[in-house]
Amino acid sequence: MFNIGCHLSSAKGMLAMGEDALSVGANTFQFFTRNPRGGKAKELDIADCNALNDLMAKHQFAKIIAHAPYTLNMAAKDEGLRKFAADTIADDMKRLSYTPSALYNIHPGSHVGQGPEKGIELITAVVSQILDMDFQTPLLLETMSGKGSEIGRSFEEIQTIINNCGNHPRLGVCLDTCHVWSAGYDIVNKLDDVLDEFDAVIGLDRLHAIHLNDSMTPFASNKDRHENIGKGSIGLDAITRIINHPKLRHLPFCLETPNDTPGHGVEIALLKTKYLA
Numbered sequence: 001m002f003n004i005g006c007h008l009s010s011a012k013g014m015l016a017m018g019e020d021a022l023s024v025g026a027n028t029f030q031f032f033t034r035n036p037r038g039g040k041a042k043e044l045d046i047a048d049c050n051a052l053n054d055l056m057a058k059h060q061f062a063k064i065i066a067h068a069p070y071t072l073n074m075a076a077k078d079e080g081l082r083k084f085a086a087d088t089i090a091d092d093m094k095r096l097s098y099t100p101s102a103l104y105n106i107h108p109g110s111h112v113g114q115g116p117e118k119g120i121e122l123i124t125a126v127v128s129q130i131l132d133m134d135f136q137t138p139l140l141l142e143t144m145s146g147k148g149s150e151i152g153r154s155f156e157e158i159q160t161i162i163n164n165c166g167n168h169p170r171l172g173v174c175l176d177t178c179h180v181w182s183a184g185y186d187i188v189n190k191l192d193d194v195l196d197e198f199d200a201v202i203g204l205d206r207l208h209a210i211h212l213n214d215s216m217t218p219f220a221s222n223k224d225r226h227e228n229i230g231k232g233s234i235g236l237d238a239i240t241r242i243i244n245h246p247k248l249r250h251l252p253f254c255l256e257t258p259n260d261t262p263g264h265g266v267e268i269a270l271l272k273t274k275y276l277a
């Protein structure tokens with residue numbers, strides 16, 4: 001079963017996202033838990049969550065991805081900003097208990113000049129605080145492109161956080177194809193080697209989801225510019241190998257390409273022709 005979907009707007013609510021996903025041939029999707037720049041979440045509507053859960057069960061959806069606001073910085077220098085991140089994540093986790101098939105994805109953070117070691121220490125403190133709470137939703141750290149002072153540009157940095165959190169079973173990884181390519185992992189020419197490296201450093205059992213994006217910028221550029229599938233420096237052939245790779249093909253693939261929902265539908269239809277039954 002090919003698990004493919006795209007990022008959707010949550011403006012119309014949870015059930016509406018499930019319906020939007022179905023309308024573009026998707027069986028998974030991603031959404032921001034609140035305004036991507038942070039701030040207050042919409043009031044929780046449990047009936048709406050249940051309606052989505054029923055729709056997803058009926059249509060055999062794969063896991064869906066709830067994306068944390070990208071302005072949260074668990075590695076911020078300011079303690080108040082780190083507390084804001086922790087409080088927001090905890091509130092998101094509480095809300096996600098009403099959509100049990102959701103995964104929670106977050107950018108590890110940026111060390112803003114404090115150095116990667118300090119950044120990893122600060123991230124570990126927030127992540128372990130969340131994992132100590134009673135939430136069931138898996139928490140995924142996203143692989144990053146390494147722009148600015150981003151943590152998570154290497155598998156080793158992510159593994160250090162996981163290790164420092166006692167290899168908690170609810171801690172996982174979401175691999176973003178644009179980001180790892182930009183970070184210098186050659187998924188175009190050496191996909192097997194990159195996956196072997198991921199397995200050796202982190203363990204493929206921690207990999208829960210793929211953000212499927214092409215890249216506007218060249219290999220190892222440390223830029224974070226998503227491109228539509230087949231239109232960037234990764235290309236359709238490499239993306240076809242990624243969705244069919246025996247170590248990846250069971251995972252949920254989610255597009256974050258610069259397209260509107262109908263445009264994502266066109267990409268999903270194209271990708272379905274490339275997925276080997």
Ligand code: FE
Nearest residue numbers: 067070107142
């Ligand atoms: Fe992201």
Ligand code: FE
Nearest residue numbers: 142176211256
């Ligand atoms: Fe991503």
Ligand code: ZN
Nearest residue numbers: 179224225226
């Ligand atoms: Zn990105």
